[in-house]
Amino acid sequence: MxxxxxxxxxxxxxxxxxxxxxxxxxxxxxxxxxxxxxxxxxxxxxxxxxxxxxxxxxxxxxxxxxxxxxxxxxxxxxxxxxxxxxxxxxxxxxxxxGPHVRTVLVGLMPGVSIESARRLASSTYLDVVDEIGLMDRRREEAQIDVMLATKPDLILMVGGTDGGATASVIRQIETVSLATSLLPAAQRPALVFAGNTSLGAAVMERFQDRSAVALVPNIRPDLEQEELGPARLKLAEIVNELRSQRxxxxxxxxxxxxxxAMLTAEAFNRVVRYLSQVYDPDKGVLGIDVGAAHVTVAAAFDGKLNSKLHSDLGLGISLPGLLRYASVSDISRWLPTDVAEAEVRDYIFNKAIYPSTIPAELSDLHIEYALLRELIRAAISRSRGEWVEGASSELMPPLEPIIASGGAIARAPRPGYAALALLDAVQPRGITTLVLDPYNLIPAVGAAASLLPMITVQVLESGSFVSLGTVVSPVGRGRAGRPVLRIRIEPESGGEPIEGIVRYGQLVLLPLRQGEHARMTLRPEKGFDVGFGGRGKAGALRVAGGALGVIIDARGRPIELSKDPERRRELNQKWLYDIGAMLQG
Amino acid sequence: MTRVQRERKLEGPGVLTVRVKEKVQSTDVIAEVQPQPQHHFLDLASALGVSDAEAARLLRVDLGSNVEAGQVLAGPTGIARRTVRAPANGKVLSLSRGRVLFEAREGARAVHAGVPGEVTASDGASSIVISAVGALVQGAWGNGRRGWGVLRDVGESRSARLEPHELDMILRGAVVLVGVVDNPKSLHLATEIPVRGLVCGSMASELIPTALHMPYPILLTEGFGSTSMNSPTYDLLSTHAGREASLEAPLLEPYETQQPEILVPLPATQDLRSPERIVQLEPGVRVRALRAPHVGAVGSLLHLMPGVESFPSGILARSAMVELEGIGSVPVPLSNLEVIA
Structure with a gap:
């Protein structure tokens, strides 16, 4: 387009x-x-x-x-x-x-072509039901039985760098060809070959007229290079075709x-990639979309995108999948009140049965937002290993901005709920901005970007997206109550400057309305880093206001929750009040 | 009372044994299906000690033809009169480079109608549709099984818990109706009797792994936790205790057509139609609340509320004023309502 x-x-x-x-x-x-x-x-x-x-x-x-x-x-x-x-x-x-595309991956080396194929599959609506590789210890006939028993909609074949391996790739293609020949014509899966480009003719010959094979450029043309774009386009076509059939x-x-027609995740990725090209090149852009059936995490650093669609996570039918990555007590630790673990577990499975229901009671809202935190944490944790920046660090890389969308986030009764859930889940460091997409416009502007290039930037800059505010998260450790940083905010509108000391463990809101700008000076104490080049380094910058103003999150990174359940619940409650999610009295 | 269509699709190769317009009972076999076949490569050339071309010449069966276990597939050859025999019943599918691909087949499995009715459609190969008449209740969750049996109301209350001591031999072959299940022993004991099915209002979610292993269908009408069965469902099913009930309890899968259902087959007494697929939310419609604070409560929709309503969670939502039985008039988010017939 x-x-x-x-x-x-x-x-x-x-x-x-x-x-x-x-x-x-x-x-x-x-x-x-x-x-x-x-x-x-x-x-x-x-x-x-x-x-x-x-x-x-x-x-x-x-x-x-x-x-x-x-x-x-x-x-x-x-x-x-x-x-x-x-x-x-x-x-x-x-x-x-729509249903996910049941996919069998066939490739050569686990760390090379199969790894790239996994990345490709996890960036779109594929459900990988099995993998067959060169190191696969199953006999050839067992591999055939797998391809028949899993009833795939798609077999994605990869392997061999361009000019590289041929014999082992052909051997695998022959196994696939034999397996698909055993299926009735109406049940044969779509076939895509994204391996050694020089084998195109040989691949076609193996399948003859029995099955159509889509040949796309090699996703791993050499050991150092990965090229997923063309294959991703072909897979998008297949996903759309399958949806139309069903x-x-x-x-x-x-x-x-x-x-x-575009896939939502593809449009979402396009916006995140675009933003990383226009925002601070020293920081990444993080996009999080929590849907009922998937969670998408897209991180882009200077135009380089890594996106993962987690189809076993979501705040609806996929919610039980969260229990593979988080225990019920991991979820309960974010609750401000005492809720039996059995109740949280029942909530998870009931939400899967009735995904469109909404929490009418406050206690249900707390559970829903505790789940939201752990869903985002699980999705980021499973995505970060492949990010260009900060893959191996315990701390998040510098991010600007963090954009969140999805029904639960959009429904937050007060901006503070969404902000606290994002701070707890993402735990950004240094200075960043939290942005919400309450009307789910990201897919729209992503899909429209090539038709109307100006729409993306103009809508993003309009009031349709809600900036929750600028967040300052000092990195360092200290005793509760110890000073962490001194802050001074001078509004450009000419109002009274705000000055103060923020102490370790505090979550502080300083007023700066949406649309207003201010000069913010930060003087961190020795041992604390706010992103000005190291611990104790001070600096100043121009910041924008938001629904919550300026948020100082001095709870440390990573946040260490109290092991005492009562103290932990008290703190969760206090933070909800501090960030304006709940009103005192 | 309504008319329902139950589709039966073969999950593998097999044959249908009934035809359109044929009347069937729940226990009737409507098809025989082959389990997923296993494939084996048999290296004729190595086993016979000959070249690939010679192995092809020594093949004694036609490709695609059925063979029995032990039947000679290739050979004899050489002084030792070596042969290759079929490892199981099955067929030789292909021959390439001196080896054959052998498909081993086990005995066919019978597929039962599961519901009394009439076969109204068939593709002649892998699917049929049975039309049945009866009282239909849609459920919320199933453990992936299907079954039928005589309906028995164990607790005689929509909130009764299924206690292990209540499961005795009188329930053998029955579909047990109960309010709540929260004891894994009850599920295991039901297997030993054995019961033919379990219909309950709700079940503790920690029992899901156990429930998925039970050989009989388990169907929840409300969901997970300790919510009683909603009163119209309980009243309907308990009224029909002693009659045969058919249970479809498929696993929760997105985009699957078959939903968890209980059908109590009844004689058709009037001109019946299939249930409406879309029912508009309008005054007088019977509804059920799906979420706290009134989860499981049923009542009548009084009117749709203008604008959005604020709830104790702080969430704003489009809502309806609903007269819930035993509770009174309360606003409920539209998202938290389910229409019941």
Whole structure:
């Protein structure tokens, strides 16, 4: 999708597992703005298996708000906008709903081609059900049985650098060919070969006319180089095709999008990569999207993106997967009140059954946010090993900004809930900014970026994204109550400067409203580093305000929670009050 | 009472044994399915001590034809009259470079109808649809099994816990109806009797690993914890105690068509329709609350509330005013309501 359009209005639809959202963007004062958004329950799953119902309800909401009809009498999308103001100039769609593509990976070396294939698979909606490699100790016939028993939708074949191994790759291709020949034609999986480019003809020959094989450029052209882009595009096509086969309405979405319906994670990644090119090159950009069925963690450092989609984590049907990475007591440690572990466990499994339900009681909200913390922690921990920066450090690399989206985060009753959950889960260091995407606009602006390049930056700079505030997290250890840093904030608006000392263990909010800027001077004590070049180094910078102002998190890195359950709950409660998530009295 | 369609799909190669318009009972065999076959490479050239080409010439069976265990596949050859025999019942699928790919097949497994009704559709090869009439209840969770048996109300209350001492031989072959299960011993004892199924309001989630290993279907109508079975479901099922009930308790899988269900087959007395797939939330609709503070409570929707409502959690949500039985009129987030017929 490379054509740049002249368009004033853009309609974007994102079909999630639980929610379907529609957003209308228009040019206001020469800049793109989100003017209305609608939300409905997704209808991709049972009983309808048809995304159109959910889309229609979400679009009806947008129509009701704006008075703009989108469809004509024949129920066709009106595009471009008519003189009477009906329809839109451009349409983009993204989707994360739909079954995952059951995939068998076939490759050579575990640390080379298979590793790259795993990275490729984990960046999109594939569910790897088995791996077959050169070091596989199973006999060839057992490998055939695996390919038959797992009923894959896709076999992804990799291996051999360009000009490298041929015989071992061909041997594996022959095993795949034999296995797929044993399946009835209607049950044969899609086949993608992303290995040694010189073997393309030999691969085609092995499958003859029996099965179509998509040849894509080698994901590992040499030992040092990894090239996932072209293969990722092909996999996106396969994911979309599979969804269209199983769920009605995706073809319509694709048609309205000019054949370029995108995967939500792909659009999300595009925005994170873009931001890393425009923000501070010395820091990375971190994007976290917590959905009902997946958690996406995208980290980009100077344009280099690493993204992982965790399909065994999510705040809905995938929630029980969290128990593989965190115990119930890991989750309970974030609770401000005493809740039986059995209750937390029941909550997890009930949320998986009823993913669209919301916490109406305060105690349920606390459990939901404790789960959110551990989901993000688990997802980041499983992603960090492959980041360009800070992969091996216990501390997070410097990040600016941290962007969070997803239903639970967007629903936070007060900004403090979302901020505290992110601080506890991510534990950023130094100076960063927390940004929320309450209307789930990231997929929309990501999908629209190549059509309307200005929309990304203009919408991101608009008030549609909520900056929670600038966060200062000194790194160091100390006794509770010991001074950590002196701070001075001088608002550019000319108001009274704010000065003070922050002590170890404190979580402090200093007022600076959204849209306001100030000069912030930080003088950390010896032994504490705020990112000005080392421990005890002072500095000053221009900061922006946010919903919570400036947040000083002096709880240390990593945060060490008290081992005494009562003391721990008291502190959790205190931090909720300190950050304005709960109101005193 | 309603009419339901139950699809039976073969999970592997097999044959259907019933035809469209045929009437079936729960116990009737409707298909025979082969378990997933195992494959073996048999190296004829090495075993016979000959070249690849000679091995091909010595093959004694046609590719694709069925053979029995012990049947000679290749040979004899040489002074020792060496042969290669079939390791199991199965077939030789291919021959390449002096070795054959052998597919071993075990005995076919019977697939039962699981519900009395009439076969209304079939693709003639791997799937049929059985149309059945009865009282239908949709559940929340299942342990991945299917079964049928006579429904027995053990605790005689929608909140009764299933205690191990209540499981005696009188429940042999029964589908047990109970409020809550929180004791793993009860699940194990039910296997020994054996019961044919368990329908409960809720179950402690720590019993999930045990429940997944039970040979009989377990179906939860509410979810996990200690929530009683909702009163309309309990009233309906307990009224039909003594009748046969059919349980479909599939595992929770996204994008699967089959949901957990209990069907009590009843004679068709009137013109019946399949249940509506979409029911609009409007005044008078019967609903059930899915979350605290009124989890499991049922009632009638009074009206949709304008705008959004604030709840004790601080969350703002579109809501409905609902008259819940025994509780009164309360606002409930729309997301936390489920329509019940």
């Amino acid at each position: 490379s054509t740049i359009l002249e368009a004033d209005t853009l309609l974007a639809v994102d079909v999630g597992t639980v929610n379907t959202r529609a957003s209308l963007f228009d040019v206001v004062d020469g800049r793109y703005r989100m003017v209305a958004t609608g939300r409905a329950s997704s209808t991709a799953g049972p009983p309808l298996f048809d995304v159109r119902e959910g889309i229609q309800v979400a679009l009806d909401e947008v129509s009701e708000i704006t008075g703009r009809p989108f469809f004509d009498e024949s129920e066709a999308l009106v595009m471009p906008t008519t003189a009477s103001g009906a329809g839109v100039d451009a349409f983009v769609s993204t989707a994360s709903a 769920i009605a309405g995706f073809d319509d979405l694709n048609g309205w999008s000019g054949g370029h």
